[in-house]
Amino acid sequence: MNSYWQRQRQPDDVPTPVAVAxxxxxxxxxxxxxxxxxxxALALLSEADDFRVRTLTDTEPAATPLGPFAVVDVLKxxxxxxxxxxxxxxxYDVVQELARVHEEKRPPxxxxxxxxxxxxxxxxxxxxxAPVPAKPELAPKSRGETVQSRIAxxxxxxxxxxxxxxxxxEEASSFLKKDLPKPRGRFTxxxxxxxxxxxxxxxxxxxxxxxxxxxxDNRFALLNSLAAQYNGSRGELTLMxxxxxxxxxxxxxxxxxxxxxxxLSAFTEHRGASGRVGWALGLSPSxxxxxxxxxxxxxxxxxxxERFRREALTARNLTQRLDLLGREKYLVDLGIKKRFxxxxxxxxxxxxxxxxxxxxxxxxxxxxxxxxxxxxxxxVLRALERLGVAxxxxxxxxxxxxxxxx
Numbered sequence: 001m002n003s004y005w006q007r008q009r010q011p012d013d014v015p016t017p018v019a020v021a022x023x024x025x026x027x028x029x030x031x032x033x034x035x036x037x038x039x040x041a042l043a044l045l046s047e048a049d050d051f052r053v054r055t056l057t058d059t060e061p062a063a064t065p066l067g068p069f070a071v072v073d074v075l076k077x078x079x080x081x082x083x084x085x086x087x088x089x090x091x092y093d094v095v096q097e098l099a100r101v102h103e104e105k106r107p108p109x110x111x112x113x114x115x116x117x118x119x120x121x122x123x124x125x126x127x128x129x130a131p132v133p134a135k136p137e138l139a140p141k142s143r144g145e146t147v148q149s150r151i152a153x154x155x156x157x158x159x160x161x162x163x164x165x166x167x168x169x170e171e172a173s174s175f176l177k178k179d180l181p182k183p184r185g186r187f188t189x190x191x192x193x194x195x196x197x198x199x200x201x202x203x204x205x206x207x208x209x210x211x212x213x214x215x216x217d218n219r220f221a222l223l224n225s226l227a228a229q230y231n232g233s234r235g236e237l238t239l240m241x242x243x244x245x246x247x248x249x250x251x252x253x254x255x256x257x258x259x260x261x262x263x264l265s266a267f268t269e270h271r272g273a274s275g276r277v278g279w280a281l282g283l284s285p286s287x288x289x290x291x292x293x294x295x296x297x298x299x300x301x302x303x304x305x306e307r308f309r310r311e312a313l314t315a316r317n318l319t320q321r322l323d324l325l326g327r328e329k330y331l332v333d334l335g336i337k338k339r340f341x342x343x344x345x346x347x348x349x350x351x352x353x354x355x356x357x358x359x360x361x362x363x364x365x366x367x368x369x370x371x372x373x374x375x376x377x378x379x380v381l382r383a384l385e386r387l388g389v390a391x392x393x394x395x396x397x398x399x400x401x402x403x404x405x406x
Contacts, residue, residue, distance in 0.1 A: 005098050018042060212225060220282075276333075325387075
């Protein structure tokens with residue numbers, strides 16, 4: 001498994017069209033991912049596999065959910081149903097962490113050789129005198145300035161780069177960055193005029209709002225869409241005015257039902273992480289809390305988050321706990337980072353204490369613990385370093401070592 005998930009290229013070398021296609025495929029497979037995760041997954045494939053990626057992404061997903069690492073696993077020969085099962089149980093989170101560990105351990109590439117070849121001067125043959133270097137021609141002496149020197153281009157130094165009356169600073173920047181005139185005539189760009197939101201209160205506005213509700217899961221997304229076409233009573237269209245129009249047409253209940261379904265399903269899908277939920281729904285943290293309060297979901301959302309908090313704190317599999325240790329933002333979002341790290345530190349100290357007699361180095365100790373509990377040795381070693389257990393073991397080893405006498 002270790003050699004199976006190694007980078008074949010850098011994430012920045014992945015072509016953008018390929019990354020966009022995989023991102024859209026994961027969205028259709030009900031496992032949306034960030035652009036960084038998509039590029040990290042595609043870095044496990046070589047450039048020659050890009051056409052196979054496009055062939056897969058042009059079809060509909062055979063199973064759900066499928067994230068970017070699941071897509072790579074399918075391209076390596078795994079069945080889509082098995083990849084979906086691995087996606088659901090968190091297998092690819094461990095794969096992502098392993099790929100990062102392998103990349104950190106990879107030795108740096110040697111510096112590139114110079115493209116311009118250097119040629120050594122051949123040794124002179126015996127009996128042949130060495131060539132005498134030619135003397136440089138002296139410029140003609142003249143009292144005054146010659147015609148050639150007057151017409152030759154002048155070389156400006158760094159001190160003469162700016163005019164003498166301008167120094168480096170605000171005056172120089174304002175001199176170099178001159179405001180250009182706005183385009184005129186047929187090149188003028190004019191924004192489309194906006195209509196008053198009172199048009200939405202009419203009977204024709206109800207049909208438009210019903211069509212817009214089908215493509216927007218919350219009122220903030222609907223507001224951003226309508227604000228580009230309609231003005232409010234005092235300028236920009238406000239949320240209060242939009243809610244008044246929805247209530248007038250009897251569409252507010254349908255909007256709240258869509259929001260309730262979208263929020264609860266997103267919190268379940270993202271395992272209680274409010275940051276990921278806001279990103280998936282296109283909402284800021286304050287907008288997400290406002291929607292929860294308006295829809296009366298604060299208690300239900302907290303119950304979902306509490307369920308995933310208990311699941312994270314009571315996980316029995318050591319691999320799952322080590323994987324959660326690498327997801328620091330997720331633990332901070334749930335508010336259990338300190339409790340989780342303290343529990344895992346105490347557990348690792350107990351596991352290491354039982355195996356101290358069988359290992360001489362920290363790497364061997366991590367391998368012994370990993371084999372005994374079925375966890376990757378790289379994650380065990382990284383957890384020992386991150387939680388400070390390795391430092392305590394080193395100090396204990398230095399205290400137990402015999403001191404030399406003069």
